[in-house]
Amino acid sequence: MDDPYQALGLTKSASQDEIKKAYRKIAKTDHPDLNPDPAASERFKAAAAAYDLLKDPEQRARFDAGEIDAQGQERPQQQYYRDFAERGENPYRQYSSAGYGDFSDVFEDLFGARAGRGGGGPGAGMGDDFGGGQQDFGGFRRSGGGQGFDMRGQDVRYDLEVDFMTAAKGGATRITLPDGNSLEVKIPEGAADGQTIRLRGKGGEGYGQGGRGDAYLTLHVGDHPDWRRDGNDVTLTLPISLDEAVLGGKVQVPTLSGAVSMNLPKGASTGQRLRLKGKGIKGGNQYVELKVVMPPQIDAELAAFMEEWRAGHAYDPRKGMGG
Amino acid sequence: MTRYTADELIAAIEDLTRPRLTHYVEMRMVSPVISDHGETYREVDRARVQLLCSLTEDYGLRDDALHMVMTVLDEMHGMRGEMQALMAALAEEPDETRERVTLRIRQRRGH
Structure with missing residues (x-):
């Protein structure tokens, strides 16, 4: 950006008000979310950078006095809504195959049958995991007198984050919905990422005699620093000490249902996987991935021992790697 | 994230x-x-x-108008994304396939 005033179509004498107006005007015609033309996007970017520099009178005065220049004042590369909305997984997209008539099958083959995800898109291709909910949609009926009508409230959809352990073991989590409704949600054991939980009657208000709609919570299972999950199998990274790695022996291992004792083989290595049968989710397995951890300090005794040991027992774990 | x-x-x-x-x-x-x-x-x-x-x-x-515009924008952005994916896939097809598809589209769209 050479001249921020020029980017806004103004001169140095413009008032603060004119600067704001000029920026708004460009935003109106050239906003990348509304105008797909790359030239418009460039104009908007330049205007936004100019506006950021000039909107603060103090900063503008420093620029006018030559104390700061226009370079380096650009907004950090910002993603517009469009950048997200064009992706397949935009959570706000309500319908997709609707409107393709006879070709909706073709559409779904190509782009996948998407659930009617958006805030209020009842019925638009709800997925199977909603178990029969679809029949309930749009169950409105005209009341006898023809005055007003009763309609079931809208179904609403939320994203719910649950921590790793709650999802693995099952449990309850207390949440407040954006409409202020506070409630306890039961998370089933082994809940999977993307799974949907239906809360009957926790959706939008009904009209007339109509009942409330349902709320659907899409689960997002969080990561855990020590645990990983693959379906019903879980993997725990277990740190072991140098002497445990060399000598083997019994170690206590956390599982989803409390600690158990496990036999460590002699000469265990980082990355080695051991199995605890049936200790995963619902009869799945737990794997224990070992990680050898050095003592916090290598004392003189250990170093001396190693020196001596190396003299007669050196080995090359990188043998045959080439390079 | x-x-x-x-x-x-x-x-x-x-x-x-x-x-x-x-x-x-x-x-x-x-x-x-x-x-x-x-x-x-x-x-x-x-x-x-x-x-x-x-x-x-x-x-x-405001409110209803804003809601309507957002719904249309979501649909439009989504369709543009799908169209881009479709065209990218088509661009990788052999010339012959692309010509056949082009012809079909022209016939349907009438020009």
Whole structure:
């Protein structure tokens, strides 16, 4: 950006008000979310950078006095809504195959049958995991007198984050919905990422005699620093000490249902996987991935021992790697 | 994965105020992620709220009109994304296939 005033179509004498107006005007015609033309996007970017520099009178005065220049004042590369909305997984997209008539099958083959995800898109291709909910949609009926009508409230959809352990073991989590409704949600054991939980009657208000709609919570299972999950199998990274790695022996291992004792083989290595049968989710397995951890300090005794040991027992774990 | 609290979101977006955010959420025009430690906003929510603010400020759109525009924009952006994917896939096909598809499209669209 050479001249921020020029980017806004103004001169140095413009008032603060004119600067704001000029920026708004460009935003109106050239906003990348509304105008797909790359030239418009460039104009908007330049205007936004100019506006950021000039909107603060103090900063503008420093620029006018030559104390700061226009370079380096650009907004950090910002993603517009469009950048997200064009992706397949935009959570706000309500319908997709609707409107393709006879070709909706073709559409779904190509782009996948998407659930009617958006805030209020009842019925638009709800997925199977909603178990029969679809029949309930749009169950409105005209009341006898023809005055007003009763309609079931809208179904609403939320994203719910649950921590790793709650999802693995099952449990309850207390949440407040954006409409202020506070409630306890039961998370089933082994809940999977993307799974949907239906809360009957926790959706939008009904009209007339109509009942409330349902709320659907899409689960997002969080990561855990020590645990990983693959379906019903879980993997725990277990740190072991140098002497445990060399000598083997019994170690206590956390599982989803409390600690158990496990036999460590002699000469265990980082990355080695051991199995605890049936200790995963619902009869799945737990794997224990070992990680050898050095003592916090290598004392003189250990170093001396190693020196001596190396003299007669050196080995090359990188043998045959080439390079 | 960047996440924003409501306060962080308000700080990040020039035209966003607390009542305005509450209103957008109540209208379900933006839907934060819920968890047992409160609500958070993703990057997609940040970008969406930014657009909502700009439509409110620059075009004076409110409630129903705003909702309608967002629905249309979601559909349009989504379709553009799908169209791009379709064209990218087509571009990788052999000439012969592309010509056949082109011909079919012209026949359907009548030019």
